[in-house]
Amino acid sequence: MRLTPPEVDHIALLARLDLSPAERERAGAELSQILDHFEQLKELDTEGVEPTSHVLPVVNVLRHDEARPGLSREAALSNAPEQAGGMFQVPRVVEAE
Template sequence: MSTISREEVAHLARLARLEVTDDELDAFAGQLDVILESMKTLGEVDTEGVEPTSHAVPLVNVFREDQHQPSLPREDVLAGAPDTAEDRFRVPRILDEEA
């Protein structure tokens, strides 16, 4: 018996604003069903006494101290730009003012 219906997949697609075909709805329903069944199986695993972890292996901090180094003069950097304004790179607007 399927855990997720075609209608639920269509609803999820609408929420995600995805256009899917009828064939894709059937395929995704099957794929999501496999995923949900796998998660159900994982939920049945006895985890008593298992410490929660965020990573499978310990992480080592790879940050280094910031070191001040000389850089190119602003004029030299901006000289290679296709467009500048007020001593900055000028790029096309990609967001509306409402955003």
């Protein structure tokens, strides 16, 4: 299965990866190759088979709704690439009117 350049562009956008034209070319070829390997699974009949998302029969692990100590603001911000006024700083997300 050969992915088209617009399909590769779409995947790269969803993944938030800014690929150069050469990288797009390579990604398209490599992805197409791995998708061919996935075709092998079609040989198996999985009609009526339950999916396994986790091997343990553990569901809905709850805890009491009690406050516990967490990271201080200073610690939480200590690795931030950009911060201002005790907050993480990001580019403008909402356009000004």
